[in-house]
Amino acid sequence: MLGQQSADAVSIKRVEQAWTDAFLHGGTDYLQCLLTQDYVSVSAKGVPRDRMEIIGFAEKNKGKDTPMPSLPEPTIEIYGNTAVVRSDSPAAPDGKYPAMYSSDIFAFQDGAWHAVYSQHTAKSND
């Protein structure tokens, strides 16, 4: 399901792309393999969501043909079997989401990258 991978940035980029695709188009099988059992994502508003909530959101996207968004190029740092993928994105022009910092944390285990944690932080206007 996760495919052939290496503990490198090239594989991480592919995983990030496949993750977005799976979430937007209901690829719940992929997410079941990608997200660890204790995976948590903290939203920019400070709301934590666990693995089952995330997969539940993806489930609702089955059959949708939402286009893949144009995301900012992330910074990928790899420390052995640990990867930190972080990005700095501007606010949406329509105001739907604020300017924010985001990060996805991965662990390379059993030949594949697994997402263990994500966090988003809205930038302060102060």
Add this chain to the structure above:
Amino acid sequence: MSTSVTTGFVRISVAAFLCLAAFPVFAQDCHAVLGPQAADTASLQRVEDRWNDAFLHGHADYLECLLASDYLSVSPKGTHDRVWELDHARKNQGSTAPIPETPGIVFEVHGNTGVMRLFKPASPDGKQPAQYMADIFAFQNGAWRAVYSQHTTVASESK
């Protein structure tokens, strides 16, 4: 020409030797500073405790070994790098400030990846808003190294 090349080669060789000789000493020192550790949650918890102590009381030598060279901390106000952390820790040298209690910390280990995450409620006086905090670690060369931290303020409408 030949002498110059030889001299240059000797200089480079000496410089390379010094670099190679210095690295194991640095690595060995950090090993001693960080102490014996295992890639488990017990070690991760001790590291987090020592990090708080080192920052609040100015033990910059510990932080120099703990923080990865490209360590970054993100908050709503922006980012801080390793140098910022070290500078601010040094300002706390001599401080006897008590280490605040932080109940509810969750430690997770996935192979060589460690995650510390915490929900910190708002301060009773309302000066500090509620926030989610995370420290990310990588277990390398026998010790946990801090590679990234992030802080997210809980929006009032999400309560």
